[in-house]
Amino acid sequence: xxxxxxxxxxxxxxxxxxxxxxxxxxxxxxxxxxxxxxxxxxxxxxxxxxxxxxxxxxxxxxxxxxxxxxxxxxxxxxxxxxxxxxxxxxxxxxxxxxxxxxxxxxxxxxxxxxxxxxxxxxxxxxxxxxxxxxxxxxxxxxxxxxxxxxxxxxxxxxxxxxxxxxxxxxxxxxxxxxxxxxxxxxxxxxxxxxxxxxxxxxxxxxxxxxxxxxxxxxxxxxxxxxxxxxxxxxxxxxxxxxxxxxxxxxxxxxxxxxxxxxxxxxxxxxxxxxxxxxxxxxxxxxxxxxxxxxxxxxxxxxxxxxxxxxxxxxxxxxxxxxxxxxxxxxxxxxxxxxxxxxxxxxxxxxxxxxxxxxxxxxxxxxxxxxxxxxxxxxxxxxxxxxxx
Ligand SMILES: *[C@@H]1O[C@H](CO)[C@@H](O)[C@H](O)[C@H]1NC(C)=O
Ligand SMILES: *[C@@H]1O[C@H](CO)[C@@H](O)[C@H](O)[C@H]1NC(C)=O
Ligand SMILES: *[C@@H]1O[C@H](CO)[C@@H](O)[C@H](O)[C@H]1NC(C)=O
Ligand SMILES: *[C@@H]1O[C@H](CO)[C@@H](O)[C@H](O)[C@H]1NC(C)=O
Ligand SMILES: *[C@@H]1O[C@H](CO)[C@@H](O)[C@H](O)[C@H]1NC(C)=O
Ligand SMILES: *[C@@H]1O[C@H](CO)[C@@H](O)[C@H](O)[C@H]1NC(C)=O
Ligand SMILES: *[C@@H]1O[C@H](CO)[C@@H](O)[C@H](O)[C@H]1NC(C)=O
Ligand SMILES: *[C@@H]1O[C@H](CO)[C@@H](O)[C@H](O)[C@H]1NC(C)=O
Ligand SMILES: *[C@@H]1O[C@H](CO)[C@@H](O)[C@H](O)[C@H]1NC(C)=O
Numbered sequence: 001x002x003x004x005x006x007x008x009x010x011x012x013x014x015x016x017x018x019x020x021x022x023x024x025x026x027x028x029x030x031x032x033x034x035x036x037x038x039x040x041x042x043x044x045x046x047x048x049x050x051x052x053x054x055x056x057x058x059x060x061x062x063x064x065x066x067x068x069x070x071x072x073x074x075x076x077x078x079x080x081x082x083x084x085x086x087x088x089x090x091x092x093x094x095x096x097x098x099x100x101x102x103x104x105x106x107x108x109x110x111x112x113x114x115x116x117x118x119x120x121x122x123x124x125x126x127x128x129x130x131x132x133x134x135x136x137x138x139x140x141x142x143x144x145x146x147x148x149x150x151x152x153x154x155x156x157x158x159x160x161x162x163x164x165x166x167x168x169x170x171x172x173x174x175x176x177x178x179x180x181x182x183x184x185x186x187x188x189x190x191x192x193x194x195x196x197x198x199x200x201x202x203x204x205x206x207x208x209x210x211x212x213x214x215x216x217x218x219x220x221x222x223x224x225x226x227x228x229x230x231x232x233x234x235x236x237x238x239x240x241x242x243x244x245x246x247x248x249x250x251x252x253x254x255x256x257x258x259x260x261x262x263x264x265x266x267x268x269x270x271x272x273x274x275x276x277x278x279x280x281x282x283x284x285x286x287x288x289x290x291x292x293x294x295x296x297x298x299x300x301x302x303x304x305x306x307x308x309x310x311x312x313x314x315x316x317x318x319x320x321x322x323x324x325x326x327x328x329x330x331x332x333x334x335x336x337x338x339x340x341x342x343x344x345x346x347x348x349x350x351x352x353x354x355x356x357x358x359x360x361x362x363x364x365x366x367x368x369x370x371x372x373x374x375x376x377x378x379x380x381x382x383x384x385x386x387x388x
Pocket of ligand 8: 240241243244247
């Protein structure tokens with residue numbers, strides 16, 4: 001600090017002594033203002049001003065270092081133990097130029113509201129390889145964020161993090177997002193409308209999850225989508241509505257569907273005809289049936305409607321109908337037998353009913369009598385004596 005101030009004062013510009021003194025004063029003030037010389041590098045980091053890069057990598061840091069140089073455009077905080085990113089985690093000092101933030105593999109568990117809100121130039125955020133349990137839907141603040149690439153691969157550790165992410169994506173804050181990586185997350189399903197507010201999304205990676213089926217509306221609003229990776233999931237079939245959405249995306253050229261558990265029954269018919277007619281699906285010749293047993297490993301594009309047994313559902317339906325008719329007949333029979341028994345026993349039943357009526361009447365009369373006696377205020381002694 002002192003060295004810099006001295007250098008600033010040393011060459012007195014001709015006829016500019018006052019300006020030099022002012023400069024000195026300013027620099028001293030600035031020096032006092034921030035704990036460290038601007039442009040310096042925090043101890044656990046390596047900084048390169050020329051490359052505008054700061055790397056604080058594999059240091060087991062538990063918090064973001066406080067005095068990062070404000071010139072930073074690329075910040076690598078990978079391989080640390082950050083646990084939680086509090087509100088304003090990147091606020092002191094502000095990093096107005098930061099465009100890439102890499103937090104990969106840093107044991108981040110909680111991202112709180114406003115954690116990234118101060119980063120006005122952030123384009124790329126890599127949060128892959130963490131174990132998020134809480135991810136605030138307001139992590140980027142409330143105003144729209146310039147973020148273009150978000151990597152959350154192998155990073156969403158439980159369902160509440162997935163729900164929070166869906167809320168964040170749905171809030172419309174990430175309207176400029178063009179690439180979203182959600183691979184390796186064991187996702188079983190996608191919350192409804194998860195991708196409904198990402199008008200700029202071009203690349204969506206859902207590889208290596210556990211998706212069994214896709215909601216029809218899932219990709220509805222992704223008008224710019226160019227590539228979609230659904231490989232290494234547990235998909236059994238794609239509904240016609242989903243296929244219709246994907247077919248109607250004009251720029252979608254790369255759909256990956258490999259390594260799923262396709263069930264080659266009638267449901268797969270629409271997928272097969274899409275594969276046969278379109279070049280959108282990458283490596284379509286390698287897609288194979290997993291079930292039923294007789295179709296195992298048969299390429300999807302080589303199946304035809306006679307293989308797919310599309311008559312089966314109709315059979316099931318007619319079987320269901322016959323069984324309903326049978327059930328109705330049985331119920332009607334039971335009812336008829338019941339009525340017959342009643343009819344045959346009509347005399348006995350009549351007698352029985354009279355008996356019950358008489359018993360009731362006797363009981364009610366006794367009750368009435370006692371009530372009247374007890375309720376008469378003029379006869380308190382009588383009632384007590386009658387009880388005795
Ligand atoms: C970080 O922690 C791990 C395990 O606790 C240890 O092996 C490693 O040496 C630590 N690294 C640093 C830079 O302290
Ligand atoms: C972030 O760092 C990880 C680990 O070093 C690396 O694999 C990944 O490519 C980086 N991501 C970006 C966007 O630079
Ligand atoms: C977002 O807005 C809500 C209410 O409008 C406010 O309570 C919250 O603090 C804001 N969050 C951030 C990170 O600014
Ligand atoms: C989103 O991108 C457009 C076009 O590149 C740009 O004009 C706009 O400022 C961006 N939005 C934000 C919030 O940065
Ligand atoms: C995360 O995705 C980005 C692209 O958005 C990619 O450059 C980066 O390498 C990915 N990181 C890892 C660890 O795969
Ligand atoms: C997710 O993990 C957090 C922290 O471990 C826990 O509080 C929360 O209940 C979990 N949510 C679900 C849905 O499992
Ligand atoms: C798939 O994701 C799991 C974690 O969800 C990971 O352990 C596994 O290595 C991934 N497999 C591949 C082939 O990337
Ligand atoms: C499936 O979707 C296509 C549009 O892609 C439509 O022409 C066809 O009628 C649909 N088939 C059924 C059975 O709904
Ligand atoms: C369907 O494919 C089978 C072989 O897998 C073939 O024997 C049959 O003739 C084909 N049927 C039609 C209608 O193309």
